Structures are given as structure tokens and as C-alpha cells.
Amino acid sequence: MTGEVAIRIRGVSHQFGEEGETRHVRALRDTSLEIARGELICLIGPSGCGKSTLLNIIGGLIAPTTGSVEVLGRRVAGPMPRDIAFVFQENALFPWNTVFENVNLGMIFQGVPRTEREARAWRALEAVGLKDFAQHYPAQLSGGMRQRAALARALSLETGILLMDEPFGALDEQTRMILGEDLSVLLARADKTIVFVTHSLGEATFLADRVAVFSARPGTIKKIIEVDEAHPRRPDFVTSAKFTAIRNELYALLHDEIRKTMAETSVSTLGGPAP
Amino acid sequence: MTLARLWRALRRPWVARIGVIILLLCLWEVAARWWVDPMFLSAPSRVFASLPALFETRGVPAALRVTFWELAVAFVLSVAIGLAIGLALGLQPFARKSFMPIILLLYGTPQVTILPLFILYFGIGPASKIAFGVSHGFFPIIMTIVAGVQNIKPILLTSARAMGASRWQILRYVVFPHMIPSFFAGMRLAMTGVLLGVLLAELYVSTAGIGHFTTLFTQNFDPTRLLGLISVLAAMAIVLNEIVRRGELHFSRWHTE
């Protein structure tokens, strides 16, 4: 792995609540990882393994119980809106604003000067293919288009790092496929470091430069798989032997962990604690 | 227009609705003319014809104006007070948990029992009508604003925070816009409450408002003018309600789509 390190995760573990409380959950266990600039790394694992928690810790939304995260050399102590942008699974667009207003608002929060905002917004909308829908409200758009809009908002912030928490998780398989291909094309052009959480083996294999496989809760990185294929990934990559081999390896690694998670008849919710 | 098209046009629901109303008016007309003692009921035609005379009755236009003014002031006060309290409670979880139970308790009691109390303390003039109206009107505003602030999806707040929004920015760009449809729904309910409160107080005892005349017409067995006055008031109520309802629809466009 060449190139400078964008994100350095050192010995991070996290628990919610104290021991003895009903809501006590050990979400993450001694996790360390170095993410290079410009790489797309996928975090994959069974439900509740802490991958979303780790993402929120990287982004400064949660302070880890132990360990630390450094982003571009600086220790993370809170949200870093100029360096890190999020794309969430749920609809995080403000429903009372149009698509354009949503993108604009992100920049207002970040502190982009008024003169630059409009141009940046249109560039971002163009990149995701939503230029014609800028005046629509989120409720008028399909799920896939809403996530495109969320992506546009994140892109307009022109951060070096993008944290994506199962952004296509609520979409049907066909939309996911298309969006995945478009994302790959988009990212070949931009030079962003991306941490992408997903449940889907196929999605991880298609998009990632590396895939970090998590164990069951309390999660830690079990193994890291390399996907040596240049971006933009062609759609027929999915049918290649290399793809199948990697996907199979992921499946083998994950299967037991998933079974372990499902067997847990614990009080905690299956989807993991709230960030 | 062909017969078929005419028939289809007539069958439209809103046309049928008007038809029903006209039918009821006709029944009323018939009943008033031939069955019921004219001392107790007046035909709509008579009521309508006597409207000009009603307005010429000394004091009636002034009374209508006073009543309308009472309604307007009570509504504005309800909204202002309700907004202030609602925001204070909605944004401060501690205050909300302490005071909401009290407010809910007060909201549930039949306020009409303390109507005589309001009159005793605020006098028999417009002040008591306004006070009673406010007392009915500001509760829904508090409730809906607290609810509106409460049920913001946490992901929206997280999102804003991740993008670097300050507390003030979150209030202005996330909390307030989210709260607006609830606020307007609350205003619609507040208008209903204010109408109820003010009119109840007016009917109870009134010096300058329409309550004076409803009492007068009732005691003098003058159903014609009584009906005329009530119709005018009902029309006023409908118009006021409609204005607030339209406002709600307009500002909640993103909500309902």
C-alpha cells in the first residue's frame, strides 16, 4: 500500500453504556487500520459488528472509549466538516428544502462563501446526474435519486474524505448496481479517500480497493482482502473469475460470523446500538 | 352542452354537496312556512331578505366589529403566547418534562365551567372574551410546537452537525423549518379554540358584542333576526377557519407531497 496515510485508526474500541446497565453493548474491540489517501476501503461484517460505529468514530461523531483516530495527521476530536463528509443510509436530506437547497445548505454549514456556493452546487449535481431535478423536493424523488442528492451534497463540500454508511442499503438491487457503477466512475475522476460500509458482498468486491472484514460483536477486523483492479471498474468485472474468487473468499470469512450474530439471543437490538 | 355531459357535470361531488344544502334549505323553508309557529322558526327566504334590516338595527354592525376584533386579538395573543411557551418547552427537555403534565392536565379540563370565573375577574366587557378565547387557543399551539420540535429525525440533526453547523444554524435551518407544518396545524386548531372561547363568552354575557343581541333576539322571540345574526357569525367563522387552513396547506407543501 503506497501513498500517504489519510486515516490512522489506533487501538479503537467502543462500548455504549456502562457494565451492568441494560443498554451496555461492547460495539467495537481493539481495532487498528491505516487507510491510504485516495483508496476506497469497504467495511463489511455481520449486523452489530461495529462498522457503523467505527465510521462515526472516524468522522468525529462519537468519541471512542479507548484508542484514537488521526485524520491527515490531526487527532479527531469532533466533526471535521472541511475534511470529512458523510453519506448516510437513511434519508438525511432536509425534506422542506429542494435538492438544490439541500446541497446549498451543506455548504452554508461548512462555511463556504456565498459566491462559490452556486457553482459548486451545480457541479456536484451534474456529477451525480441530478441537474434536471434540482428544484424537486426529496419526497418527489425515488430512493436512488435521493441518495444521489445526498451524494451531491457530500461532494459539494469538496472534502478529501468521504464516509459512506450503507448509502445504498435501502435501495433495490438494480438501483444499487447502477449507483455502484456510477460511483466507481465518479471516483475514478476525483481523488477522494472513501470509507464505505456495506452488507453486500458484491458491492464491496465491486467498489473497494481493499475490504476489511469484521468479526461478530464486539467487532474487530478479522482480515483485509485486496481487490487489485483499476478504477473505473467496468460492469463486466462482476462476471470475471477474479471477482468471483474474491466474493467467495468474503463469503467464507463472513458466513460463520453472521451465524454467530444470528444465534445471539441477546437483549440488544440486532441492528446495533444507535450511533 | 350535451345532456350526457350535463349529467356528468351534475354528478360531481361538489355539485351534489351544494344540491344537498339547497335541498335542506328547501325543507327548512317548507317547514317554516307551513308547520312551525313563526315565533320559533323563520324561513330562510325571510331571513335572507331581512339581512339588510338586521344590519340597520342599531348596534349590530358595531357589535359584529367588536366580536371580530375580540377574535382577532385573541388569536394573535394565543399564537404569540403559545409560540413562546411551546418553543421554551420544546427546546428544553427539562422544562418540558416538568411542565407538560401540568399543561396536559389543564388542557383536559372542561374550561366552560370556569367561564363565570373569567367574567368575574375580567369583567363583562371584551377583555373577558379575549381572555377566554386565548385560554382555549394557546393550548393547541403549545402542543403542536412541542411535538414538532420533538419529532425531528435524529439523523437530520446528526447530518447537520457532521457538516459543521453551529447551534444557531441548526435552530434556524433544521429545527424551525421542520416545526412549521406543526405550527400551522396548531394555528388551525387555535382558531377553532379561539372561536369557541370568544363565542361562548359572548353568549354568556355581553355588553358590546353580539352576545347582547343574541340574548335580545331570543328574549323577544325574533327568530328572523336571530337566524340572520347567527348566519353572519357562522360565515365569519367559516372564513376565518378557511384562511388559516389555506395558510397551513401553503406552508406544508413539502410535508404532504
Added chain:
Amino acid sequence: MVSRHDALAREPAASSNPVAVLRDFWQILRTGEFLGDLRVTLTELAAAFAIAASCGVVAGYLISRSQYRIRVFEPLFAGIYSVPIILFLPLYVLFFGLGPASKIALGATIGFFPIALNTIAGFGYVDRTLVVAARSMGASDLQLFRYVLLPAALPIILTGMRMGFTVALLSIIGSETIASLAGLGHRIVHLAEGMEMAPMFAYIAFVVAIAAILNTLVSALEARGRRR
């Protein structure tokens, strides 16, 4: 009512102390002097609710049978209900007099609407899938009504009944306050006009308590009906 005007125009006596109120409250309960007024109010309420419920459910059901009728009548009812119907009290008093009849009539009128509207909503918006499924299994009209429509509509109708009851109670107390010769609302007014502050507060507390008890009872009935 001319006397009320004058009676209330006087300056109110100083607020009575809570001890006096408590004492009067206890006195009222002990001597049972509330019984006469309570009986009047409760009879009016029972009669008004009975009329409102029966007419409301029947009308609501008949309207719900056809989409067209729903589209015609539902907005009409909703529109009328949005006007404060208490406004028509003087008319009812003129027509029925100051006795219980006017209160019952007004209470029934006001209580009718939430019951009718909820009945329409209950029967009119039953999930089509359920009806289709029942029909496909050979259900007759009566069976459809008994086993599908009624259970599906019942929770909503019960809510409407609760609302109708609450609103009828409020309107009856209100009309007793404004124009009546008997009943709990009237009693409070009478005491107010007589400037008898302590007994008045006691009666207000009493009426609030009665209303709370009745509303709790009705809500409990509604909840029980919904749970089945």
C-alpha cells in the same frame, strides 16, 4: 339574563380562601345537594349521547356504502363541524325553551358529527384486500359485515364515540352555563351571580372531577373495545 348582566357587573368579592372551598366541597358531597343538578346534567348527557350515537352510526354507515356518497357528505360534515355549533344555542333555546330539551338537542347535534365522521372513516376505508380475500372465500354480505367490516371499523368508531361523548358533555355544561334553569353548569352560574365564591369554587372542582371521571371511564371503554 338581564339580571346576570347586572349581577356580574358588580365588583367581585375578594377571592375566597382554599379552606372555605374545601369545607364547602366536603359539605356538598356530604349533604348530597349536588344530586339534583347532577341528575339533570347526566340525564341530558345520556339522552344527547344516545341520539348522537344512534343517528351518527346509522348515517355514517349508510354514507360509507358508496364512495360517491362519502365524497359528497364527508367534507360537508367536516365543514359544518368546523364551525362552533354552540353558536346555535340561542336558536335552540328559542325553539325548545330553557329546559333540558334545548341542551339535549344541542348536545346531540354537536355529538353527531365526530361519531358520523368516524363511522364513515371506519367503514369507508376498510382495507380492500381484506374484503377481496373474504369475498374470494365465499363470504355473504352479512358475513362480510359481521366478520370483516365491523371488526375493522370498530376501533375507529369507538374513538368517534369517545370524542362525541366528550364534546356532548362540554356542550351541555356550556349550554347550562349560558341559558338554563337547572343542571351543574347553571348551579355554578347561579353561585357566581350571587357572589358566593367558596361554594362556586367547590362546584367547579366538583364538575371538573365528574368530567374527569366520565372521560376516564369512556376512554377505558374505548381502549377495551379496541383491544378486542
